[in-house]
Amino acid sequence: MNLIKHLLLTLILLCTLANARSFVYITDQVDIPMREDKTFGGNILRSLSSGSKLSILQATEDGWSQVKYENSTGWVISRYLSNNPPARVQLEKLRQRHNANQLLTTKQSKRNTELEKQIKTLKNKNIKLSMQISKSQAEKQHIEQIYKDALKLEYSNEKLTTKVLQLKAEIQLLESNSTATQDSSSRNWFIVGSLVLFFGIMIGFIFPNFVNRRRY
Template sequence: MKLLIFIVLILVSPLNQAKDIQYVSDQLVITLRTGQGSTYQIIRTLPSGTKLEVLEVTDTGYARVKTEGGTEGWIRSQYLSPEPIARLKLEAVEKKLNKLKSENTGLRAETQKLRKQRHELESKNRDLLARVKAAESELSRLGEVAAKPILLDKENRKLQQQNISLEKKLQMMAQENQVLKDRSQREWFIAGAVVLLGGIFLGLLLPKIRWKKKSSWK
């Protein structure tokens, strides 16, 4: 804490400037007069800690100064201090600390806001990933559905080829069957002719055999 106050004091200390800036030292009230001495007219009173611009310092122990409002006059130089009084330093430190606290509060709020935004983005990212996965699954399903007509067409063509082949085989079998039928009919016809001829031959031959037997018996 002491180190922080020391740093803040350094920050609020006046920088090297062209103007000679000094402060009314720890006195209750001093007078700003029109000249160097207590006999001169009082322009105004200056409380301790008043910031003044030193315009001139004399060997008589007086300094010509100008207030922040632009009023010029003379005061005793012994009442001037190049550093702000302790009260002003403390006020400056407190002001700086309050500013730092305010900035810290703002940073915390900003950090909380960023964390909330990060959580929202992570949630949106998860949602988008789920949507992408669902879209990929749907695309795969549609691809399968789209591929089915192609597969069915190929299968249909294959079945058509098989059907044509079977029809050819059936035609060949029908032709072979017809040939077999024709052959069977010819064979039956020949067999019937043979039987008929055999019957005729036997019909002619048997009477002769009987006649010969009768002749031999006589």
């Protein structure tokens, strides 16, 4: 049974080499020695811990594989090799990945909180800006209305000034006419007075003579 398992593992390793998969891992069972040659003597180069990643150079049918680890090249028993990292190593990688994801999630959560604060700040600024814009528009409309009222007032003042000038001209004309009328009236009264005086003098001369003639 062990021979069958040994042959199957050897075939798997050979297929691995054929498929150009150049790395294998020490299983998570035990640490194994790297030997100088394919024997169980005292020719141990170094000890390989569980989960070590090895570059596989070749695998033989007698259950040995030639591998390279760091700067050392030697032989190990093929049944202690695996195409996949040991469960312990995979678990550690998963734990590290989980921790990294948690750290990333925490950072992202902080970033989201900061972004939410920035969004809130921007919304407040936008509200204030909208209020300022509304206030500016109201002030603009008020100024425009004042300008329109000023134009109307200026137009009314111009009309009033024109009317005043017309009235002044009419007053001056009336004053001129009144002066002329007064002058004419004075002349007329002077003429009438002169005529009355003349006729009075004439009557004064004529009437006594007429009375005297009747006496005689």
